[in-house]
Amino acid sequence: MVAPxxxxxxxxxxxxxxxxxxxxxxxxxxxxxxVINRFIVPLxxxxxxxxxxxxxxENVLHRFWxxxxxxxxxxxxxxxxxxxxxxxxYRFRILxxxxxxxxxxxxxxxxxLAYPLFLVLFGRSATTIVAIGFAAGLAPVxxxxxxxxxxxxxxxxxxxxxFRLSPAQxxxxxxxxxxxxxxxxxxxxxxxxxxxxxxxVEFLINFGGLGQLINELAERYDLPGTxxxxxxxxxxxxxxxxxxxRLERWLTPAA
Amino acid sequence: MDSAPLLDVQNITKRFQTxxxxxxxxxxxxxxxxxxxxxxxIGPSGCGKSTVFNIIGGLVGDYEGRVSVAGDVVAxxxxxxxxxxxxxxxxxxxxxxxxxxxxxxxxxxxxxxRLEQAAHFVSMVGLRGFERHFPAELSGGMxxxxxxxxxxxxxxxxxxMDEPFAALDEQTRLLLGDKVLQIQQALKQTTLLxxxxxxxxxxxxxxxxxxxxxxxRLKRVVDIDLPxxxxxxxxxxxxxxxxxxxxWQDLREEASRxxxxxxxxxxxxxxxx
Amino acid sequence: xSAVSAAPTVRQVTVLxxxxxxxxxxxxxxxxxxxxxxxxxxxxxxxxxxxxxxxLAGAEFYGNLGITATEIGIGLLIGGxxxxxxxxxxxxxxFLSHAYEALIYYLGPTPKIIFFPVMIMWFGVxxxxxxxMGVVSCFFPIAISAASGMRQIxxxxxxxxxxFRATTWQxxxxxxxxxxxQPIVNGVRLGLGVAVIGTLLAETKLSNRGIGYxxxxxxxxxxxxxxxxxxxxxxxxxxxxxxxxxxxxxPRHP
Numbered sequence: 112m113v114a115p116x117x118x119x120x121x122x123x124x125x126x127x128x129x130x131x132x133x134x135x136x137x138x139x140x141x142x143x144x145x146v147i148n149r150f151i152v153p154l155x156x157x158x159x160x161x162x163x164x165x166x167x168x169e170n171v172l173h174r175f176w177x178x179x180x181x182x183x184x185x186x187x188x189x190x191x192x193x194x195x196x197x198x199x200x201y202r203f204r205i206l207x208x209x210x211x212x213x214x215x216x217x218x219x220x221x222x223x224l225a226y227p228l229f230l231v232l233f234g235r236s237a238t239t240i241v242a243i244g245f246a247a248g249l250a251p252v253x254x255x256x257x258x259x260x261x262x263x264x265x266x267x268x269x270x271x272x273x274f275r276l277s278p279a280q281x282x283x284x285x286x287x288x289x290x291x292x293x294x295x296x297x298x299x300x301x302x303x304x305x306x307x308x309x310x311x312v313e314f315l316i317n318f319g320g321l322g323q324l325i326n327e328l329a330e331r332y333d334l335p336g337t338x339x340x341x342x343x344x345x346x347x348x349x350x351x352x353x354x355x356x357r358l359e360r361w362l363t364p365a366a
Numbered sequence: 367m368d369s370a371p372l373l374d375v376q377n378i379t380k381r382f383q384t385x386x387x388x389x390x391x392x393x394x395x396x397x398x399x400x401x402x403x404x405x406x407x408i409g410p411s412g413c414g415k416s417t418v419f420n421i422i423g424g425l426v427g428d429y430e431g432r433v434s435v436a437g438d439v440v441a442x443x444x445x446x447x448x449x450x451x452x453x454x455x456x457x458x459x460x461x462x463x464x465x466x467x468x469x470x471x472x473x474x475x476x477x478x479x480r481l482e483q484a485a486h487f488v489s490m491v492g493l494r495g496f497e498r499h500f501p502a503e504l505s506g507g508m509x510x511x512x513x514x515x516x517x518x519x520x521x522x523x524x525x526x527m528d529e530p531f532a533a534l535d536e537q538t539r540l541l542l543g544d545k546v547l548q549i550q551q552a553l554k555q556t557t558l559l560x561x562x563x564x565x566x567x568x569x570x571x572x573x574x575x576x577x578x579x580x581x582x583r584l585k586r587v588v589d590i591d592l593p594x595x596x597x598x599x600x601x602x603x604x605x606x607x608x609x610x611x612x613x614w615q616d617l618r619e620e621a622s623r624x625x626x627x628x629x630x631x632x633x634x635x636x637x638x639x
Numbered sequence: 640x641s642a643v644s645a646a647p648t649v650r651q652v653t654v655l656x657x658x659x660x661x662x663x664x665x666x667x668x669x670x671x672x673x674x675x676x677x678x679x680x681x682x683x684x685x686x687x688x689x690x691x692x693x694x695l696a697g698a699e700f701y702g703n704l705g706i707t708a709t710e711i712g713i714g715l716l717i718g719g720x721x722x723x724x725x726x727x728x729x730x731x732x733x734f735l736s737h738a739y740e741a742l743i744y745y746l747g748p749t750p751k752i753i754f755f756p757v758m759i760m761w762f763g764v765x766x767x768x769x770x771x772m773g774v775v776s777c778f779f780p781i782a783i784s785a786a787s788g789m790r791q792i793x794x795x796x797x798x799x800x801x802x803f804r805a806t807t808w809q810x811x812x813x814x815x816x817x818x819x820x821q822p823i824v825n826g827v828r829l830g831l832g833v834a835v836i837g838t839l840l841a842e843t844k845l846s847n848r849g850i851g852y853x854x855x856x857x858x859x860x861x862x863x864x865x866x867x868x869x870x871x872x873x874x875x876x877x878x879x880x881x882x883x884x885x886x887x888x889x890p891r892h893p
Contacts (some may be wrong), residue, residue: 116695124741126739127739151761152760152761216878219880219881220877227855228858231858264453267457269425270451314753315752337756337757341753341756344753345746345753349749
């Protein structure tokens with residue numbers, strides 16, 4: 112028999128959160144008692160206490176802004192280049208037939224593993240980070256753009272023809288608006304990939320904003336700080352994911 | 367009064383290459399539509415009506431024969447011909463007013479001017495007050511009215527419609543038909559309507575052209591003597607029934623022939639396997 | 640009004656592909672020969688080719704490949720099994736799903752490499768931390784696809800199993816897993832992709848063995864042809880593995 116409070120969604124969620132808090136409290140006591148080594152896992156209470164310290168001492172706002180800037184540049188490139196390439200592939204069918212599987216392979220390729228190459232090309236700089244973010248997020252933008260354009264309802268294209276639209280007008284006034292929901296989905300995917308890779312590369316090359324913060328704190332052996340910063344970055348990326356999800360739902364009315 | 371017809375269709379023949387060989391969709395159809403006339407083409411499903419629509423509208427090439435509108439030969443879509451399609455064709459990302467203003471926007475009419483003109487046509491189809499609504503918020507019939515208003519906004523010499531009310535229920539059809547007729551009479555808009563609905567054809571037209579089943583040929587031309595102004599009430603009159611009876615005989619023949627040919631084709635395809 | 644132009648033939652597409660590849664290679668070689676970019680940044684194709692040859696001929700490569708492959712394999716195994724188990728549990732039980740699935744769903748698209756310092760503290764600087772990175776990376780996509788795969792199983796099949804009084808283990812092996820083959824394969828495909836990334840990035844950051852180590856070594860020595868060689872081989876293997884698993888997942892038709 113399922114308890115009535117267990118049947119509701121809200122009840123379940125509350126249970127989930129409560130159990131997590133209980134687990135953290137358990138870990139806290141296990142560390143205090145000495146079962147878990149406190150030099151490997153710092154006290155959760157210490158981690159929480161470290162957060163305000165990090166925010167004030169480590170210029171978290173500034174670092175956040177740095178990462179955001181890198182992401183913004185990557186987004187701009189993704190939107191302009193990705194949509195343009197997608198439109199190109201749509202426009203020339205033979206090009207699409209030749210290259211679409213390649214773009215699909217690109218989506219599966221572990222681009223970020225080539226970061227040492229980017230380091231050589233662009234040095235330890237924001238350019239490297241933006242370039243990797245862009246490269247990692249490009250494939251879904253292109254694929255979704257092509258998909259959206261190709262899915263334009265035939266009758267709408269015929270409406271354009273009946274009004275004697277030029278190819279450029281046909282593209283800007285009919286094809287692209289029709290494809291926009293799909294394009295947004297692609298852009299969101301591209302942005303998620305870009306964000307993940309940007310923060311990751313910041314950590315790896317010890318340059319930039321939030322990713323670099325974690326690296327620095329780890330090298331300083333600031334345990335609560337490192338854990339705290341990791342939690343903070345994870346939280347930020349969760350918020351980013353959620354916000355973009357809501358944006359996408361708002362911009363793409365259910366077809 | 368002897369004026370050249372607005373639409374002149376001469377001997378159009380269209381053949382398609384299919385898996386089973388060459389199909390003739392339309393075979394040597396000729397007819398004309400005078401300025402201000404409302405003509406319907408009626409035929410059973412599969413008779414090639416939509417092909418005729420696409421040929422006259424300039425969406426399909428590669429046919430024999432000639433189509434000219436206002437003396438100008440049609441080769442590709444023509445500015446003097448306005449098309450209303452059977453399927454949903456409003457732009458979902460534009461509101462009603464912006465949809466209707468579309469052809470004016472293409473013609474580079476200034477924004478204020480074109481929105482005013484569009485509002486006029488929106489009102490004409492009876493959608494005043496819905497200018498800011500988006501198509502998703504409207505019913506199917508309302509959306510077709512938007513499509514009609516949009517086409518009218520381009521001030522075409524010939525209004526060409528392909529079963530625009532096919533997806534609507536009978537009552538809505540009758541009332542929309544009234545609206546269309548009202549507008550047509552007010553604007554003296556030359557109109558060619560493709561339909562499979564007998565009531566609609568008789569209700570709205572001055573003449574009805576009956577097509578045979580594939581290959582589509584002109585079987586009969588029926589003059590509709592019902593007086594103008596008409597509205598949907600005419601449907602219950604004797605004169606209406608008389609016109610319908612004239613056309614139904616031919617239509618029934620073609621429709622049955624169509625069903626028989628379809629069935630035998632399916633049987634043959636099944637036997638081949 | 641002309642009809643739509645005929646569809647491109649397979650032959651034409653192949654020719655275009657060859658042309659594109661040839662043009663790209665030609666531009667590469669031209670840039671390399673011109674010396675436009677600093678020294679070796681764009682090495683000649685010949686140099687790269689030689690390096691690939693040398694790489695594949697040497698034992699050093701295979702030794703490190705074996706280490707990396709083992710790390711990824713173990714990581715995928717641990718992450719895969721735990722991901723499947725938890726995913727199935729979440730998919731089967733509505734309450735658990737509402738309590739915990741959101742957590743997994745939202746933790747999925749985050750940069751896992753930032754956990755690396757913690758993994759080092761817990762598992763040391765050796766292979767252990769690399770395997771841990773692989774586990775953390777691949778757990779999420781596999782759990783998520785297993786959970787949603789569970790939910791989309793035809794209810795009828797579950798009832799059939801219950802009517803034969805199958806044990807939980809039997810339900811899992813004879814009904815759940817076969818019915819979920821498609822989403823699980825997709826999840827594993829994604830999981831492999833991110834496990835490769837997680838493990839290799841960890842190797843580049845802190846290791847003295849593995850393919851990641853070889854790459855960062857080539858970077859440190861500025862041996863560009865070798866770096867390109869390693870990356871090319873790595874990408875070919877990764878894309879091929881992805882495609883292979885994809886084939887596995889294709890529905891079998893009678």
